[in-house]
Amino acid sequence: MKNTREPVIRISDLRMKYGDKYVLNGVDLEVYPGQIIGYIGPNGAGKSTTVKIMLGLVEGYSGDVSVLGQSPSDGKVDYKKRIGYVPEIAEMYDTLTALEYLSFIGELYGLKAVDAELKGIKLMESFGLQDVSNARIATFSKGMKQKVLIISSLLHNPDILFLDEPLSGLDANSVMVVKEMLALLAAGGKTIFYSSHIMDVVEKISSRIILLDGGRIVADGSFEELKAQSHEGSLEQIFNQLTGFNEHRAIAEKFVSIVQEV
């Protein structure tokens, strides 16, 4: 995809190993404002590791990484104020009420507590959480917690949003709201970096899909481009083809026969 703007993320020859095992094997990537990147790959492919490196949460990598013009390893944190993150598994301070949590997170991002609260109240209302804003997060359902996490990632109006399975636990109506919201944010110039295993959602929302396998990018393009290259009909089929997987039936049969061995 041709793009005349400066990339907001620039990664070159990124490698990372745990022990003596390389989990990232030379990743090269440039991401531009307004793109919704669907970042997909098999379990253990290195997706979260890449994202955590960009967020400055994982160190010890080699190669160049620049996020909003800054390297996560140079110790400065200002770029983090322009980033939002919804982790797949979040540690929430669940003895706090939703509103206390949002004002706390807002302050971490440099907002005044009162502004974070006001914004938090309005955003919770849009998600139908107005009646529980003063209830402790510990009493929330999975989907309600997920909504609070999504709100907390956006309080400071970030330029890049990293999302790891953000729709997890959300009901069908809320899923539609979030999908639409991501499209609007991207149309307004925000960059969305979306990791998920739910292929039909990735297929629909992404302007660009990046498939990571074995620590390398093995496909990069719009859904239409990947479809034309692979001669497959859906992203799920493209994923199976590119990761060389066609054994689902045999694996399922073996699994069920072991279950039934009594």
Ligand SMILES: Nc1ncnc2c1ncn2[C@@H]1O[C@H](COP(=O)(O)OP(=O)(O)OP(=O)(O)O)[C@@H](O)[C@H]1O
């Ligand atoms: N802190 C760690 N110490 C050792 N190995 C790790 C660590 N974090 C991740 N790994 C390993 O790195 C590899 C990549 O993990 P990563 O979490 O990046 O994969 P992923 O693509 O996000 O997977 P999933 O789709 O399952 O979330 C895995 O083999 C994992 O076991």
